[in-house]
Amino acid sequence: MMDKVLVTGATGQLGSELTQALRQKLGVDNVIAAGHQRSASLELAQGPFIQMDVRDSQVVTDVINDYQVDTVFHLAALLSAVAERLPKQAWDININGLLNVLEAARERQCAVFFPSSIGAFGTGTPVFNTPQDTIQRPNTLYGISKLSGELLCDYYQQRFSVDARGLRFPGLISYQTLPGGGTTDYAVEIFYAALQQQSYDCFLRADSQLDMMYMPDAVNAAIALMEADPAQLTHHNAFNVTAMSITPAQLAAEIRRHISEFEIRYSVDPIRQAIADTWPKHMDDSCAHAEWGWQAEFGLSEMVSDMLDKLAIKLSG
Numbered sequence: 641m642m643d644k645v646l647v648t649g650a651t652g653q654l655g656s657e658l659t660q661a662l663r664q665k666l667g668v669d670n671v672i673a674a675g676h677q678r679s680a681s682l683e684l685a686q687g688p689f690i691q692m693d694v695r696d697s698q699v700v701t702d703v704i705n706d707y708q709v710d711t712v713f714h715l716a717a718l719l720s721a722v723a724e725r726l727p728k729q730a731w732d733i734n735i736n737g738l739l740n741v742l743e744a745a746r747e748r749q750c751a752v753f754f755p756s757s758i759g760a761f762g763t764g765t766p767v768f769n770t771p772q773d774t775i776q777r778p779n780t781l782y783g784i785s786k787l788s789g790e791l792l793c794d795y796y797q798q799r800f801s802v803d804a805r806g807l808r809f810p811g812l813i814s815y816q817t818l819p820g821g822g823t824t825d826y827a828v829e830i831f832y833a834a835l836q837q838q839s840y841d842c843f844l845r846a847d848s849q850l851d852m853m854y855m856p857d858a859v860n861a862a863i864a865l866m867e868a869d870p871a872q873l874t875h876h877n878a879f880n881v882t883a884m885s886i887t888p889a890q891l892a893a894e895i896r897r898h899i900s901e902f903e904i905r906y907s908v909d910p911i912r913q914a915i916a917d918t919w920p921k922h923m924d925d926s927c928a929h930a931e932w933g934w935q936a937e938f939g940l941s942e943m944v945s946d947m948l949d950k951l952a953i954k955l956s957g
């Protein structure tokens with residue numbers, strides 16, 4: 641039963657929109673938004689908002705108890721490029737933060753949603769049709785933390801019956817809140833640059849093919865998984881989900897169909913390129929489809945056209 645929800649990382653790219661969707665569904669007061677570094681937007685501040693560091697186990701437990709939370713969407717984490725710069729903090733936030741949430745969830749028997757990532761794979765993983773169950777030997781701190789998170793969620797589910805579920809998200813594309821330092825951020829930046837300068841200097845190579853997803857699909861996926869009938873779930877956690885598999889060159893070509901003068905150039909950032917080169921190009925998400933009916937609504941052309949419309953309105957406001 642999802643009645644009282646806590647969203648950690650609520651000021652982030654995914655958290656800000658997931659919080660809004662959950663508030664619409666469950667009522668504003670039933671969704672507690674928790675953020676740490678960024679302050680609450682006007683939108684988030686319309687409901688309960690708390691400042692919380694997920695590394696503080698006591699605070700995590702107190703918040704879950706005080707608000708009688710039954711479901712935690714635990715999104716607080718450092719993204720891949722930042723985690724390479726700050727590996728120790730990334731470990732602390734991404735792993736110890738999750739452990740604190742799982743421990744509190746065990747005590748209160750809460751459900752937990754955990755976002756894993758295409759980053760949880762590594763160089764030995766098949767890059768096309770990446771299977772649900774496959775080799776995972778990530779060599780980035782972010783990937784190591786996400787894979788460890790997947791394993792911790794499985795452990796708490798099997799050992800302590802915590803209803804821990806999760807998805808392996810691809811790069812997320814959205815216009816409301818900027819991502820905070822990931823390898824797939826180019827796919828968001830490109831839209832701002834296209835509308836504001838009609839040109840973009842991309843930090844990944846033209847042929848860097850990666851899975852991506854538009855935010856409405858990501859929000860729906862997280863909620864649908866948490867509402868899925870547990871009897872139908874074989875995996876529970878770390879479901880591959882994708883909506884499109886694209887390169888910067890393909891994304892630029894699609895944008896050019898709307899903004900004909902748009903130009904893309906490439907100044908490759910070796911750190912982020914090296915990260916992207918270890919990630920799959922196209923995941924097989926048939927288990928998510930079979931077990932809980934996952935289906936993306938936005939492909940490349942629908943996403944680009946909606947992004948450009950919505951971002952243009954935002955930038956003119």
Ligand code: SER
Nearest residue numbers: 719720757822823824
């Ligand atoms: N979008 C994330 C990142 O680039 C991947 O999960 O870090």
